[in-house]
Amino acid sequence: MDFAIEQLPAADIDELGPLWQQLLAHHSQQAPHLEELAPVRSPESSWQLRRELYLQWLSSPDTAALTARGPHGLLGYAMVRVVADRPGSWQWGAEPGDRVGVLETLVVHDDARGAGVGQALLDAARHHLDRHGLKIMKISVIAGNEGALRFYRREGAVDFVQTLVMPLSPPP
Numbered sequence: 001m002d003f004a005i006e007q008l009p010a011a012d013i014d015e016l017g018p019l020w021q022q023l024l025a026h027h028s029q030q031a032p033h034l035e036e037l038a039p040v041r042s043p044e045s046s047w048q049l050r051r052e053l054y055l056q057w058l059s060s061p062d063t064a065a066l067t068a069r070g071p072h073g074l075l076g077y078a079m080v081r082v083v084a085d086r087p088g089s090w091q092w093g094a095e096p097g098d099r100v101g102v103l104e105t106l107v108v109h110d111d112a113r114g115a116g117v118g119q120a121l122l123d124a125a126r127h128h129l130d131r132h133g134l135k136i137m138k139i140s141v142i143a144g145n146e147g148a149l150r151f152y153r154r155e156g157a158v159d160f161v162q163t164l165v166m167p168l169s170p171p172p
């Protein structure tokens with residue numbers, strides 16, 4: 001597949017909206033159990049919220065919106081940023097201040113999956129963080145997204161925390 005990896009300027013943020021909405025659809029399909037706790041946002045409101053966060057993150061020079069651009073438009077993107085993280089147990093980075101990378105989003109267009117685009121975006125995200133002197137990248141995966149887990153594990157990712165959500169009133 002023919003594509004180039006580029007860094008997207010914040011001014012072009014709206015190019016990411018349709019792919020974000022595909023990711024939202026993918027998540028709600030992979031994790032129907034979560035709809036027993038809360039409804040899924042509409043694609044429009046989900047993108048507006050995410051757009052705001054992206055712009056906030058992109059105001060830091062450490063954040064990168066990495067895109068895979070094909071001849072007919074975007075095939076996927078990765079949003080990666082750097083955060084301070086000093087848990088008492090593991091030393092993720094060099095002293096004095098531990099910092100880690102966070103892969104906030106990785107999505108490949110429905111019609112372009114399984115052709116190496118995700119791999120190229122992941123490599124670009126790792127390269128970006130490596131240039132910032134980081135050693136670790138955190139990734140959150142929605143429970144049920146087994147394909148994504150397989151993809152990350154093949155690249156050396158291992159299990160870290162398991163996040164649960166529960167209703168405040170217990171089931172009868």
Ligand SMILES: CC(C)(COP(=O)(O)OP(=O)(O)OC[C@H]1O[C@@H](n2cnc3c(N)ncnc32)[C@H](O)[C@@H]1OP(=O)(O)O)[C@@H](O)C(=O)NCCC(=O)NCCS
Nearest residue numbers: 026106107108113114115116117118119141147148150151
């Ligand atoms: C996960 C994802 C980013 C991988 O990108 P990709 O371009 O399809 O991946 P590559 O072609 O580089 O590698 C293929 C691997 O991706 C994984 N994969 C996950 N979902 C897939 C899908 N729908 N179609 C094909 N491969 C998929 C598989 O592990 C596959 O490896 P396999 O051949 O051993 O099964 C992409 O499939 C995607 O956007 N999925 C939906 C959104 C998502 O789950 N994002 C991750 C959120 S944490």
